[in-house]
Amino acid sequence: MSALLEVRDLSVRFGRHRTLAVDRVSLTLDEGDRLGLVGESGSGKSVTALAVLGLLPETATVTGSVRWQGREILGLPDRELAKLRGQEFSMVFQEPMTALDPLMKAGRQVAEVLGLHRGMARGASRPLVLEMLAAVGLADPVRIADSYPHQLSGGQRQRVLMAMALVNRPDLVVCDEPTTALDVTVQARVLATLDERLDDAGAACLFISHDLAVVSQVCARVAVLRHGRLVEQGTTAQVLGAPQRPYTRGLVAVASLEHAEPGSRLPLVDDFARDGGAS
Amino acid sequence: MPRVVLGRLLTLVLSLAGASVLIFLVVQALPGDLAQVMLGERATPAQIEALRERLGLNRPWVVRYLDWVGDMVRGDLGTSALSGLRVTDLVAGPIRVTGWLVLWSTLGSILVALPLGMWSALRRRHWDGFAVNALSQFGMAVPAFLAGILLVLVVAVRWGWLPANGYVPLARDPGEWARHLVLPVVSLVLVQGALLVRYVRSAFVEVLTEDHITTARSVGWTKLAALWRHGMRQAGLSLVTVLGLQVASLFVGAIVVENVFVLPGLGSMVLRAVVQRDFIVVQSVVMLLVVAVLVVNTVVDLLQAVLDPRIRAKEQR
Numbered sequence: 001m002s003a004l005l006e007v008r009d010l011s012v013r014f015g016r017h018r019t020l021a022v023d024r025v026s027l028t029l030d031e032g033d034r035l036g037l038v039g040e041s042g043s044g045k046s047v048t049a050l051a052v053l054g055l056l057p058e059t060a061t062v063t064g065s066v067r068w069q070g071r072e073i074l075g076l077p078d079r080e081l082a083k084l085r086g087q088e089f090s091m092v093f094q095e096p097m098t099a100l101d102p103l104m105k106a107g108r109q110v111a112e113v114l115g116l117h118r119g120m121a122r123g124a125s126r127p128l129v130l131e132m133l134a135a136v137g138l139a140d141p142v143r144i145a146d147s148y149p150h151q152l153s154g155g156q157r158q159r160v161l162m163a164m165a166l167v168n169r170p171d172l173v174v175c176d177e178p179t180t181a182l183d184v185t186v187q188a189r190v191l192a193t194l195d196e197r198l199d200d201a202g203a204a205c206l207f208i209s210h211d212l213a214v215v216s217q218v219c220a221r222v223a224v225l226r227h228g229r230l231v232e233q234g235t236t237a238q239v240l241g242a243p244q245r246p247y248t249r250g251l252v253a254v255a256s257l258e259h260a261e262p263g264s265r266l267p268l269v270d271d272f273a274r275d276g277g278a279s
Numbered sequence: 280m281p282r283v284v285l286g287r288l289l290t291l292v293l294s295l296a297g298a299s300v301l302i303f304l305v306v307q308a309l310p311g312d313l314a315q316v317m318l319g320e321r322a323t324p325a326q327i328e329a330l331r332e333r334l335g336l337n338r339p340w341v342v343r344y345l346d347w348v349g350d351m352v353r354g355d356l357g358t359s360a361l362s363g364l365r366v367t368d369l370v371a372g373p374i375r376v377t378g379w380l381v382l383w384s385t386l387g388s389i390l391v392a393l394p395l396g397m398w399s400a401l402r403r404r405h406w407d408g409f410a411v412n413a414l415s416q417f418g419m420a421v422p423a424f425l426a427g428i429l430l431v432l433v434v435a436v437r438w439g440w441l442p443a444n445g446y447v448p449l450a451r452d453p454g455e456w457a458r459h460l461v462l463p464v465v466s467l468v469l470v471q472g473a474l475l476v477r478y479v480r481s482a483f484v485e486v487l488t489e490d491h492i493t494t495a496r497s498v499g500w501t502k503l504a505a506l507w508r509h510g511m512r513q514a515g516l517s518l519v520t521v522l523g524l525q526v527a528s529l530f531v532g533a534i535v536v537e538n539v540f541v542l543p544g545l546g547s548m549v550l551r552a553v554v555q556r557d558f559i560v561v562q563s564v565v566m567l568l569v570v571a572v573l574v575v576n577t578v579v580d581l582l583q584a585v586l587d588p589r590i591r592a593k594e595q596r
Binding site for chain 1 (some may be wrong): 404489490491493494496497498499500502504506508509512513516570586587588589592
């Protein structure tokens with residue numbers, strides 16, 4: 001039996017000068033797997049995720065292989081990929097402020113996803129939409145469904161986005177820093193909800209974050225990216241507890257500042273990975 | 280929404296009042312005296328004075344202003360001192376000519392600019408999208424009257440396909456009416472359409488890079504469907520504003536083009552009235568144009584409130 005998602009030697013280049021954003025990255029996710037993708041900003045985490053879903057702008061050149069349940073989906077026409085997106089795999093985005101259509105009520109945006117894949121009329125999907133909004137932890141689903149995005153808080157919008165991504169019970173949910181734009185208390189609650197819903201659906205998750213604490217909360221396995229290259233991969237306990245690579249050690253050290261001595265200089269990632277590129 | 284409508288209507292009334300004062304004062308400030316023009320070079324000061332009295336020109340300007348506005352509200356645009364004809368009768372013909380010109384030019388530029396602008400936005404990284412963009416830049420640089428003259432020279436004079444100038448009313452001969460309008464409309468569309476292409480393009484380029492379009496694609500819309508379902512209204516929002524401004528500038532552009540094609544529209548009527556110092560005609564026709572522009576602006580504002588819930592929300596507070 002083949003893996004749910006199998007990425008082999010994925011490389012992404014941008015623009016005329018062919019800047020390499022992702023360099024021969026390989027990942028595997030089985031059903032129900034939770035893989036965290038960590039790294040500094042600009043390390044190629046989001047680009048990797050967008051490449052898997054085929055959502056990169058047309059300036060990007062993608063090579064390698066992305067297999068979904070054994071079927072090659074890289075280079076598939078937009079029309080074919082669109083059938084899979086939202087149905088078999090979906091994505092929760094980073095910016096709740098801009099990721100929703102500002103001119104459409106929240107409930108209708110969720111209903112659209114149902115209508116799109118199940119051919120459900122808007123009236124028929126309403127109970128399902130309200131149920132989904134409640135399931136992602138929104139206390140007053142009727143009011144939320146009839147609100148425009150600008151009438152909702154950041155946390156509420158993020159939950160609406162989650163509802164859109166989860167409503168068709170996809171097998172894989174890609175989460176691109178889903179809690180980064182939220183404040184810490186809201187972040188914890190949204191993460192807990194996400195955790196529950198993924199468990200419920202038995203969905204696999206590719207979780208992108210620069211925040212090691214968040215990743216260790218959600219994911220069983222972690223992959224570390226640096227300059228578009230996979231540096232280290234393993235279980236969360238292995239990678240964050242006993243990092244093998246100097247770069248990963250640096251990431252862990254700067255994330256756990258409780259060990260820093262007051263008055264002394266704070267650690268930098270570069271203290272650990274001085275060699276720049278190949279670590 | 281009712282509050283939005285009420286607010287916009289109030290704004291409209293206030294702007295109309297302000298505009299009428301301004302127009303009245305500017306026309307008063309024009310050099311030249313109607314009585315002098317009517318009586319000719321050799322009239323005696325006493326004769327001129329008597330005529331001024333009879334025409335009511337000696338009354339204080341506030342009285343004359345209120346008189347004019349009061350008549351207009353009742354639908355009376357005044358009576359031309361020179362011809363003795365009512366202005367409402369005088370403008371009946373020209374208003375149709377200018378109206379047709381503005382209407383067809385607006386529809387024409389939308390029809391040309393919408394597909395071209397969208398094409399150029401979607402294909403902006405390809406040579407054809409770039410070519411559309413470059414051509415529109417060129418079209419914008421050509422003044423409407425120059426486009427008109429060139430069209431007359433080539434299509435009317437050299438090829439003889441269409442009449443070079445003049446106008447035939449729709450009621451008399453629809454075929455001839457259309458033939459006479461083609462060249463003026465085309466010369467306005469060339470310029471206005473080119474400008475509009477650029478606005479359409481930038482509106483769609485902006486929409487295409489919005490995060491929520493990517494969201495729409497991530498839940499299963501194809502690129503085009505995402506743009507159609509979640510981008511059109513947003514693009515429309517900025518385009519409606521531009522269109523409103525374009526209709527306003529079309530009224531001005533039409534005046535120039537009417538002159539090139541010798542069309543008996545409002546433009547040529549105002550010009551003649553200015554030369555003849557027929558102030559009441561100038562005043563009332565300019566006021567009519569201002570009313571048209573302000574009404575278009577109000578419609579644009581209302582359309583935006585219909586399209587954008589954020590605007591409605593702002594008004595509620």
